[in-house]
Amino acid sequence: MELNFANIEEEVKKLWAEKNIYRVENKSDKPKYYVLEMFPYPSGAGLHVGHPLGYIASDIFARYKRHKGFNVLHPMGYDAFGLPAEQYAIETGQHPAVTTEKNIARYREQLDKIGLSYDWSREFKTSDPKYYKWTQWIFIQIFNSWYNPETNRAENISTLISKFERNGSSQISNLKSQIFSAVDWKSFSEKEQADILMQFRLAYLADAEVNWCEGLGTVLANDEVVNGVSERGGHPVVKKKMRQWFLRITEYADRLLQGLETLDWSEPMKEMQRNWIGRSEGALIRFNLNPNQTSPQPSPSEREKYSGTANQKGWSQEFDGIEKANFYTTDSSTHKALKPIARELRKNDTAAEDLIWQVVRGNQLGTKIRRQHVIGKFIVDFVSIENKLIIEIDGEIHEQQKEEDAIRTAFLNSEGFKVVRFKNEEVKNNLENVILKIKTELQNNLTLNPSPSEKDLNTNSEHSAIEALTPSQKEKGQGMRFIEVFTTRPDTLFGCSFMVLAPEHDLISKITTAEQQAEIEKYVQYVKSRSDVERMAEKKITGCFTGAFALHPFTQKPLPIYVSEYVLNGYGTGAIMAVPSGDSRDYAFAKHFNLPIPNIFSDINIDEKCYEEKTAVLCNSDFLNGLDYKAATKKMLDALEEKNIGQRKINFRMRDAGFSRQRYWGEPFPIYYENGIAKTLPENELPLTLPHVASYSPGPEGQGPLANLKDWVEMKDLTLNPSPSERDLNTNLDHSTIEAQTPSPLEKGQGMRFRETNTMPGYAGSSWYFLRYMSPQEDHAFVNEEAMKYWGAVDFYNGGSEHAVGHLLYSRLWTKVLHDLGFINFDEPFKKMVNQGMIQGQSKFVLCATTLNCVTTFGEIYISNDVASQYNNLDELTKFVVNEVEEKYNGRFENKAALRMQFYPTRVPVEYVDGEKLDFVSLKLNEPIRFNSSGESIFITNSNNEFLCRTEVEKMSKSKYNVVNPDDMIAQYGADTFRMYEMFLGPIELSKPWDTKGIEGVSRFLRKFWNLFFTEDKLTLSDAEPTNEEIKILHQTIKKIDADIQKLAYNTCVSQFMICVNELQTLKCNKRSILEPLLVLLNPFAPFITEYLWKEIGNTNSVIDAPFPTHDEKYLIENSFTYPIAINGKTRVNMEFALDADVAVIEKSVLENDQVQKFMEGKPMKKFIFVKGRMVNVVV
């Protein structure tokens, strides 16, 4: 009988709805089980075949658990706030709520087709005020808490205030603010108190850097920034400090780390979280700044310290010549190498160089000027060694040159030279002026580098975010004349030869010498245009010398201080001690800038690369000489603490979580500012609903669009929630909600109240949604207490590994905070976590040619490299294109050969591609505009007039035209087939490309299965006793399915079902005792067909309530095994033996075998290896 899945699905859906089969109660005699998958963000593209992968996998598990007798909670909802809806709104003016609603409807429609066992009565979306009311409420709780290090948990801020009132700051071990007494505390103004408390709150305000795009007047997500410019419009993007909300997740670093041990998550997942948290043990070390900036070079005696036995390339070599004569500014070998080049340059000097040379040569300016002089590895145009001045004449300036010049300048600066540059034109046109400038510089440089003023160093830095983020950073620049670094390798301190600051480091502006000022500014500006990822990924070494020096804490040797982007401000103290011999990045940096690389490792050669292992014994390290890593580390830590140079420190890589966005489509903060103090709205007024805006463009100073709503921002009418009810703010104010810092743009206006105009980030709503499913209608709390106690933590959580860190970490944080504050009774949200891999799309590319608008006179066909490498028959192709183009443009261009073509592969929608071939006709009919680029394009065919496509596997996405819609699959093959095929593709945690072709196999399987129940066109089951064979295959299948579902190996489950059905078909089995349990086994995978047949064979309940079959081992026992017999590991023969046969018997029998003897070639047996039930190996 034909399987008509469409009718079956229809009928079964009706039955499910009638009986409300997936409705779950918050109480039951059965044990509970909570199965959850990450809820989707409803994008405009709808679901593609990748989405259901996880949903089906979880659904199978949920159904399995229900068969196993659990009360299963399996809900679904929508993560509905987010950037794409807002961007769409900016483009089209449609309200995000409208598009979101539309998208959700579409998602729901698609989800309903798949046969998922959701309790839809629990559905919600995070953008619903009924939901985000509680997101806001939880935020208030977080805002009103601090982390008490004594109790090791979050507490209400009131416990901190009472500590302050009683004892001032003295009892607080994690003090983040100034020291004060109880009397002081009481004397502080409200604002002063608020400022102090803000440094403890778990949700707090601080300055942080954002991607600022002046062109768009807005802050951009990292995602929206490509190569330093905005993705939309290509405007430059720079880092800018803005006042932001943060969650103090760093306080939970240790608990988040330790909590992992209790969780049943995959090891790689835990590993990723561990690495994110990034706990490392090491030391904070203070390096004093050199009070006398005029001694940039080490004295000979200092140099000697480096001249140990180890093969090294330190100062002693670099400065080899200094003692011989002061104009030896490089080592002898470099000089030898460069001398001929310098001579050559002197002979062929440019006109400009000659002009200058004639004026400055000899002693004309009162100091000896040398030309084409070698310094380090560079040849400089002119130099006065006495005055430490270099004069360079620039020719044509291009990008690369600029960069090289910067590097060159940095090096020369580090050697104590000042560099002045003149352009060719300048010299030619205004020589007098140039000479005057040179004279002035020579004069200035006679009085050596002035040190930065004391005053500068002593001024307190303003309160900055960074201080709040990492306590240790607070001290930097606060009048301390030292640089503090964090290192995990204090044992290598004697190998430190320079220091590097992050480009954002506060100290930079205070220590940079006058002559380096311009360079540093340029460099810092350059870094501002780069993202953190770019900064880390870049192999190119960049940096800039500050002109300042720090002193080695033990040797007092001056260490040059550089700025480089490879040091990140967010990690540690934003400054490092560079140990080039022991760290690859430091090593590369030192090589690049010609800095010394003192070797501190005995018997290790560091000429080619540094030594990062921890096994060598130290040398050239004063009191650490002869010690290994462990002993040296301990001794150094002790020494640091004893001498008060530094201390032991546990550092975390994790930073506090930025919690505000300059966006519209997110939860408004339940916060307003009064006299510069952040205060919370009264809880009973929540939710603060998102007001309508006329435009979704950003506020005047880059704030979110809400900032444009003047009436809403300035709470003139004292209404917290604008209409309908007018309420008096003063009577409703919650007294525990006090104090905070000001949002800078809103500081004016005493007594006025201003709303927070930022909104919460995407992860706000998703950090606690799993709790809401327990009691989605609850109106008096974020979760009903009884429901929370019944369901507890999620037992089985599934989602993409792309969320492995962010979402999972934030959810764990919120859970822990809610637990600490006594609202829930568990402190880990997800007991078991499974990652599904991605289903990737197969993008199809067809070769395309476009005429460039500017027709050049080159008379050539231009073929870009990537095309050339993809198509190997270019000659033929080129000819073809030339012909095509000539034909097409005949008469329009006088010179046909002057056409310039650009070839590139263009994406075409997968639905028009069958295998490799593009159906060009339907493409043209259905997508007439989409593929017109600015020029005219020609799709290129091969010689058979076919449009052949190249395939590339990438993320499935609308913009890549590679989306396969599950609806189409279901319409064509049915939901059960679709479900099983998705599972059959491979292990669920693996990413794999979608290929529709394979679905036929599963479709065939289900038809075969269906036909087992029918003879002719009638459903007939036999009640006869099953044969041993039939029983065996059933029990094998039960065993395999049960085990594999628990392992989530659904692909092998499908294989086993196929094996089973193939066998039963061969046996022509239609016995009830075999097929009925099989229906239950198959139900989690194919719920429609099994539900239908279950009813058809006479059951009145739903198949989902049938208990899962159990297998009986006795049907599976084998009594013999066919052993592969290997000689020297190579299988040669198979021999069957009873499983309980004696080894000696087997050995005898094997050795007597003809084949075995043949392969033993008469050699004596060395060893006989026998593994029962596995194999035999004869070693000769």
Next chain:
RNA sequence: GCCCGGGUGGCGGAAUUGGUAGACGCAGCAGACUCAAAAUCUGCCGUUCGCAAGGAUGUGCUGGUUCGAUUCCAGUCCCGGGCACCA
């Protein structure tokens, strides 16, 4: 760059604790049924040498451990994901 994962036939993948590599399926080839097509069924199907029997070789690459390695170890290349404001 750093962190995590992956690499096995034309394709998706299977292989228990280190024990017969390629289960199951797709595609392909041959055949049966049919007037024909579809559907269905049967057989073949890593590469290579060979008429065959049979042999050699084969799990990204290079080594190592082992009687035996897809599996363990070291190194290396390539691909995917994440890297803190996409979700």
